[in-house]
Amino acid sequence: MSRSPLPQDETGAPSMESRLVEFVQRLRLLGLPIGVDQAVSFAESFAWIQPLRRSEVYHAARATLVNRQEYLDLFDRAFVEFWEPRRASPRPQKTPQAPRHRPEEFQRPSLVSFMAEKARRQSKEIEVTDRTKTATDVEWLQRKDFAKLTDDELIALRQSMAGLRWDFSQRLSHRLIKSRRGRTLDHRETLRRAAKLGGVVVELRHRERKDKTRPLVLIADVSGSMELYSRIVLQFFHGLSQQLDRTEAFVFGTRLTRVTDAFRLRNVDVALDAVSREVFDFAGGTRIAESLHTFRKRWGSKVLRRGAVVIVISDGCETGDAEQLGREVEALRRSCYRLIWLNPRLGQRRYEPRVRGMAAVLPHVDDFLPIHNFESLRQLRDHLARLPKRKGGPSEISRRL
Amino acid sequence: MSIDSLDEITETLRGEDYVSDDAVSMSLFLALKMGRPLFLEGAPGVGKTEIARVLSHAFDTELIRLQCYEGLDIHHALYEWNYPRQLLQLQAGQKEDLDAIYSDEYLLKRPLLQAIDPKRTSAAVLLIDEIDRADEEFESFLLELLSDFQVTIPELGSVKATHRPIVILTSNRTREIHDALKRRCIYCWIDYPSLEKELAIVSMKVPGLSQHVRTQVVNFVQKLRQEDLLKPPGVAETLDWAEALVHLGIAELDAETVRQTLGVVLKNQEDISIVERLLDDQSWAAQAG
Numbered sequence: 172m173s174r175s176p177l178p179q180d181e182t183g184a185p186s187m188e189s190r191l192v193e194f195v196q197r198l199r200l201l202g203l204p205i206g207v208d209q210a211v212s213f214a215e216s217f218a219w220i221q222p223l224r225r226s227e228v229y230h231a232a233r234a235t236l237v238n239r240q241e242y243l244d245l246f247d248r249a250f251v252e253f254w255e256p257r258r259a260s261p262r263p264q265k266t267p268q269a270p271r272h273r274p275e276e277f278q279r280p281s282l283v284s285f286m287a288e289k290a291r292r293q294s295k296e297i298e299v300t301d302r303t304k305t306a307t308d309v310e311w312l313q314r315k316d317f318a319k320l321t322d323d324e325l326i327a328l329r330q331s332m333a334g335l336r337w338d339f340s341q342r343l344s345h346r347l348i349k350s351r352r353g354r355t356l357d358h359r360e361t362l363r364r365a366a367k368l369g370g371v372v373v374e375l376r377h378r379e380r381k382d383k384t385r386p387l388v389l390i391a392d393v394s395g396s397m398e399l400y401s402r403i404v405l406q407f408f409h410g411l412s413q414q415l416d417r418t419e420a421f422v423f424g425t426r427l428t429r430v431t432d433a434f435r436l437r438n439v440d441v442a443l444d445a446v447s448r449e450v451f452d453f454a455g456g457t458r459i460a461e462s463l464h465t466f467r468k469r470w471g472s473k474v475l476r477r478g479a480v481v482i483v484i485s486d487g488c489e490t491g492d493a494e495q496l497g498r499e500v501e502a503l504r505r506s507c508y509r510l511i512w513l514n515p516r517l518g519q520r521r522y523e524p525r526v527r528g529m530a531a532v533l534p535h536v537d538d539f540l541p542i543h544n545f546e547s548l549r550q551l552r553d554h555l556a557r558l559p560k561r562k563g564g565p566s567e568i569s570r571r572l
Numbered sequence: 573m574s575i576d577s578l579d580e581i582t583e584t585l586r587g588e589d590y591v592s593d594d595a596v597s598m599s600l601f602l603a604l605k606m607g608r609p610l611f612l613e614g615a616p617g618v619g620k621t622e623i624a625r626v627l628s629h630a631f632d633t634e635l636i637r638l639q640c641y642e643g644l645d646i647h648h649a650l651y652e653w654n655y656p657r658q659l660l661q662l663q664a665g666q667k668e669d670l671d672a673i674y675s676d677e678y679l680l681k682r683p684l685l686q687a688i689d690p691k692r693t694s695a696a697v698l699l700i701d702e703i704d705r706a707d708e709e710f711e712s713f714l715l716e717l718l719s720d721f722q723v724t725i726p727e728l729g730s731v732k733a734t735h736r737p738i739v740i741l742t743s744n745r746t747r748e749i750h751d752a753l754k755r756r757c758i759y760c761w762i763d764y765p766s767l768e769k770e771l772a773i774v775s776m777k778v779p780g781l782s783q784h785v786r787t788q789v790v791n792f793v794q795k796l797r798q799e800d801l802l803k804p805p806g807v808a809e810t811l812d813w814a815e816a817l818v819h820l821g822i823a824e825l826d827a828e829t830v831r832q833t834l835g836v837v838l839k840n841q842e843d844i845s846i847v848e849r850l851l852d853d854q855s856w857a858a859q860a861g
Contacts (some may be wrong), residue, residue: 206755212606220578220598227578230598238751238759240613345641346707366673370662467804472746477642503841527675557617 185538187222191437194238194253202251225254293543328403329439331545336552346381360545385478385558386417387509390466392485393450394424394457400515400543402489403411404484405446407548409439419474422450424460429470459489459528460496463503471506478508480558484542486516497531504535509558512536513551518543575604588626591765591772598624599760609718609739611754617806620742627738634696636682636737640706646713651725652680672725688721688733694763698737704746713754767794767806774805779815788825789814793837797851799844809837827851834851 212235220227225394229250237246302472345357360376389408393401406420412418412434433445463483467475475481481503489496504510512532516522518541535537538554541547573579581601586591592600600623603610612620628635638649658673665672681689687698703711717723721733741757743749765773770790774781780790789810797804805813813836822829830851838844 208755212758215606218600219602227596227598230594231602233595234599234602234758238611238754238757240745240761243761331689341781346645359653362653365659366662370664372659425764468800471802476746489828501799518641 187217191217194232197253198236198246198249199481203246203247205236207506216428228254257352276565301521306417306562313460325402328545329406332406332548336414337487346383347378348381350377350379353377355379369382383444383477384415384417385480386419386474386476387415388474388479388481388507390463390481390483391420391422392424392457392459392483392536394421394488396486396488397484397515400484402443404515405443406439409434409442409544412435417469421470422446423459423466424450424458425458425462427465427469456490457485457488458491459485459487460491460499463496463499467499467503467506474507480509480511480555481507482511482513484513484515486514487526487529487532487552489526493527496528497535502533509537509552510535511538511551513516513540515541516545517541518547575601575614577601584630585626588630589776590622590626591769591776593765593769596760596762599758602625603758604738606758607736609741609757610755611749611759612740612762613745613759615764615804615806616744617762617808618762619807620762621699621701622695622739624742627740628644628697631695631697631738632774633694635699636687636696637699637701639701639842640703640710642705642707644710645826648682649683649713650684650723651712652682653727654678656679676728679725679728679775683730684853685723687739688717688723688731688739690732690734692733692735696737697793698738698739700741702744703741703749704743708750708815711750711753717757718753718756764797764804767791768808770794771808772811774814777811778818780818783815783821785825786814789817792825792830796837796847797844801838801840803840803843803845805837809839813837849854 183291191214192210195205195213199205212233213232216231216235220231222228232250233243233246235367237243256392347353347357349357349360355378357376357378361372361374365377366375389411391397391401391404391408393405397404408420412420412431418431418434420434422428428450430446430449433442433449436445487496514529517539540551540554542551575584578597578601582592582597582602585597585600599610602608606719609622612623624637636784653674658678661673661678679685683698687696700714703714718739721736722730724730764770770793771786774786774790775783778786793805793810793813807817813833816833816836817825817829820829820833831848834844836845838847
């Protein structure tokens with residue numbers, strides 16, 4: 172402590188201010204975002220509290236330096252470690268870092284390399300010719316099942332996907348804007364005009380409710396049975412997240428992971444890489460009901476607001492209880508504006524949604540559509556653009572493309 | 573009324589029948605002393621709004637409440653002109669009245685303007701409730717207002733508070749509030765109360781309930797919060813339940829009574845059916861008392 176260059180009082184101990192600053196810096200090192208103004212508030216608070224009472228210092232620091240519930244535990248531990256080192260565990264354990272931190276040494280094989288591996292194995296069997304040049308070939312490619320695409324075809328398809336423009340369903344917000352056609356009177360404007368004419372109202376001005384894009388929530392199944400589609404599906408998610416604000420994305424196999432932040436990254440490869448680093452259960456089992464339950468409980472109140480559209484992508488191969496799955500889907504539909512279920516297997520000939528899980532889901536979704544080739548993506552886009560402004564409207568249950 | 577120490581604030585809150593804990597008291601104390609807004613976050617029904625009410629009562633000052641909702645705009649939060657009166661005045665009077673109609677007389681003061689009204693003789697308590705329901709645009713507007721308690725009305729000029737209001741913001745956390753706003757505030761996360769705290773709250777608010785049933789009720793609610801429910805009951809629900817039991821004249825809380833009155837505690841059909849199943853489970857019911 173004596174190496175501290177900060178001012179010291181007569182006793183040789185570091186002054187209170189320098190200890191405070193040190194403490195703030197320690198918290199920052201642990202990943203807590205603390206602004207200078209917050210640090211100043213903390214110092215200011217000493218004018219009002221009794222600095223010799225540990226508990227008062229503790230609560231003052233908590234009130235001024237922490238502004239998220241998630242950081243409270245971390246803060247508590249850091250506080251004891253810093254101010255009462257003797258009370259902290261004798262052998263200093265490494266303090267876990269704040270949720271934002273992502274240490275670099277924690278690299279795992281990424282989804283991209285994982286998928287590349289899969290694709291390579293396939294390309295040995297299928298003789299790859301460059302079929303992406305001519306118009307007819309492009310058309311053919313667009314109808315080809317995602318699961319059967321080769322590496323080159325994937326790249327060609329990615330370009331086509333990037334070209335898709337998503338015109339998403341709107342809803343009426345409660346905010347009023349000036350408009351000619353609106354039905355609400357704009358008193359302020361009307362009066363302003365009337366005032367010029369000595370209070371004679373000649374012209375009525377109007378306002379109307381502003382259109383707002385609906386929030387979109389994407390939930391994808393990345394379990395073993397969906398393996399061949401996962402990459403394309405995630406690419407598709409990335410495209411949507413990039414074009415539409417307020418898109419929330421989740422993936423699940425045996426458990427649910429939120430990947431919204433990863434999809435904000437612009438480069439698709441970097442984004443997919445980030446996703447694979449966060450998701451621990453690629454190509455494993457499926458617990459759809461449990462994952463949807465977690466989603467509703469943890470995220471429902473946050474993301475299912477303001478008329479959200481939910482898109483779930485899964486083949487419905489549930490390893491858990493099918494009845495519970497039915498109940499979960501029903502509850503999910505009740506809490507959103509529209510529930511769209513996409514199933515890649517729906518594109519296969521002779522597919523009947525008889526898998527136990529799928530049969531339980533079907534009565535509770537608004538739309539049931541395939542997502543197995545590029546053509547089906549386009550179909551989905553058209554469908555989204557046509558969604559009615561009010562809840563309800565005809566549902567689209569497609570058996571086959 | 574001035575408050576000079578942490579103990580005093582705890583006393584004041586207790587005097588108003590509000591059971592506080594150290595974290596809440598300290599946040600409130602610092603917010604008052606440092607003149608900062610207090611940002612209260614936590615699950616619904618843990619007593620966030622109540623703090624503002626208690627405070628205004630203790631300080632014997634007006635409570636001005638702004639309930640946030642989607643689409644809340646300046647005309648509902650800050651001010652609006654009284655158009656019908658303005659129009660009548662224009663039609664009745666002369667042309668030179670044009671400036672006169674944009675005066676204090678024709679101004680409808682909404683909660684935020686009421687709180688910073690220079691004519692005020694003492695500081696009011698301004699409660700901005702459920703800020704997470706308002707749009708983000710409103711947040712940035714608040715940021716401006718809360719930093720210097722001054723706003724500009726184009727037709728009238730700027731209005732600045734002579735007595736800064738005591739500001740309390742609450743959020744149920746349906747969305748994350750921007751850090752810029754939080755940084756200007758003293759932050760406090762209010763959790764569900766501990767067993768002891770909840771017992772104290774119930775005995776204070778529902779004194780008619782026997783000690784035996786009170787312990788049963790609080791134990792049961794605390795147990796419920798550990799279950800996997802969509803909407804765990806808040807303190808408000810505990811109090812409603814306690815009150816209901818007083819009205820029913822219940823002397824012993826058994827499984828049958830719980831079943832009959834469950835709708836007071838849980839407001840979600842799924843949760844109710846989960847708990848009903850739990851009640852059938854003897855061992856769980858025994859643990860919950």
